[in-house]
Amino acid sequence: MTYETEYPTLTTSPLAIYIHIPFCAKHCAYCDFNTYVEKLQSDLVQNTVLAICHDIRANSNSRPISSIFFGGGTPTFLSGENLELIINTVFDNFDVSRDAEISSEANPGSSDAQKFQKMHSAGFNRLSIGVQSFDDELLVALDRFHTSDEAESALIAARAAGFENLNLDLMFGLPKQNLDHWGATLERAISIGTEHLSLYALTLEPGTRFERLQAGGKLELPEEDIELEMYERCIYQLTHAGYEHYEVSNFAKPGYRSRHNQVYWRNEEYLGFGPGAVSYMDGRRWKRERLPVRYIRKMNLTEDLAVESEALDFDGQLGETMMLGLRLIDGLPLARIRDRFGIEPLVEFAAQIDSLSSNGLLELENDVLKLTHRGLLLANTVLAEFLP
Ligand code: SF4
Structure with missing residues (x-):
């Protein structure tokens, strides 16, 4: 196979x-995220904050920054002063x-009006609040340490602090959750x-308490067809409430699609700082040291963190760009693939596109390739077809 460009370059974006x-x-x-239960005042927390700042200073780059995202773990576990410092x-x-x-990201159990005000005046303009459910029994089952009312209070406090762009994370397919529970949670969110x-x-991740319960036959999860109905229900309820369904798992009011996440779905470049953070640049993906104590030590000794x-x-890169781009409900304009990779996607992926289209999972219209409604329900399986 010969390509017009050997590697796609994004260095000006x-x-x-x-x-x-x-x-x-x-x-x-x-x-199963890279996170550790700690005391706020511990030296480890403070030294990690200082090491993150050191990491940022040591890796500056002259390209313009379009979005910054603090994730975790729980960013709001830190004090407002430390978030401002970073x-x-x-x-x-x-x-x-x-x-x-x-x-x-913000956790209702570790957020208050003062912290939100500090964050807003420091320059944060969007919060993503991990509510997960408005059902208190389910919150206990998930080991969350907030109630549904506390979650709602956190959202009210965020508004009062001046945030005009709020996301709320919810989960479905939870133990003993039924369609009525899910419908009620969606209504409250709306x-x-x-x-x-x-x-x-x-999803049941290795090493989690839920995975162990499942292995011991002690986790009662909804059947797969109920979980699919839950997914269809959120599409129905949210689109009827005025949200645009713009990515497999994401909904936004007009003008509020997450810019940062669109960087990932377009397979564009990002730099990650902090323990375990992933970066993607120049066709290379690397992960920093996961354990905070090792991250701090390497940072202090100016050793390579990767x-x-x-x-x-x-x-x-081509396969990932196809797979990620097709997660967007508007679909993937094939011109973008031609421009970036110098190949003809309709030739390169002819077998996958033919087979998935004839099974009603993909459609091509005006040179935009997109998942059908059925394809959306089976998105992970369909999209994996594009990986090498
Ligand atoms: S709050 Fe819970 S879900 Fe979020 S990172 Fe911490 S342990 Fe994980």
Whole structure:
């Protein structure tokens, strides 16, 4: 196979920044993220904050920054002062666009009005609040340490602090959850009226309490067809309430699609800072040291922080760009693939496109390839077909 360009280059496009805060006040039963339960005042927390700032200073880049996202873990586990210190370090070392989207995940159990005010005045302009459910029994089952009323209070406090762009995370397919529970949670979310909603089906990750319960036959999960009905119900309820379904798991009011996540779905470049953070640039993906204590030590000794590094070949980048781009409900304009990779996707992926289209899972219209409604229900299986 010959290509017009050997490697796609994105070096002139804006860059996104991800910052990983690897601490939580309590561990949730389903979570396998790189996070550790710590005390807020511990030296480890403070030294991690300082190491993240050092990491940011040591890796500045002149490209404009279009979005910054604080994830975790629980970014709001940190004090408002520490969040401000980190964001100011980014401002001082990067060319952050004036209209950049600056988001942070927030946990209702570790957020208050004062912290939100501090974050807003420091420059954060979007919060993503991990509510997960408005059913208190389910919140207990998930090991969340907040109630549904506390979650709603956090959203009210975020508004009062001046945030005009709020996301709410919800989960479905939870133990003993039925369609009525899910419908009620969706109704409450709609009535609160955040600009954005991210809705994820529970997945059982290795090493979690839920996985152990499942292995012991002690986790009563909804059947697969009920879970699919839950997914269809959220599409129905949210689109009827005025949200645009713009990505497999994401809904937004007009004008409020997440800019940062669109960087991932377009397979564009980003830099990650903090323990375990992933970066993707120049066709290479690498992950920083996961354990905070090792991350701090390596940072202090100015050793290389990358513990896993993968050079993606041409086919890998092309396949990932197809797979991620097709997650967007508007579909993937094939011109974008031609421009970036110099290949003809209708030839390169002829077998996959023919087979998935004839099975009613994909459709091609005006040179845009997209999932059908049926394809959406089977998205993970369909999209994996494009990987090498
Ligand atoms: S709060 Fe979030 S990151 Fe922390 S344990 Fe729970 S799900 Fe994981």
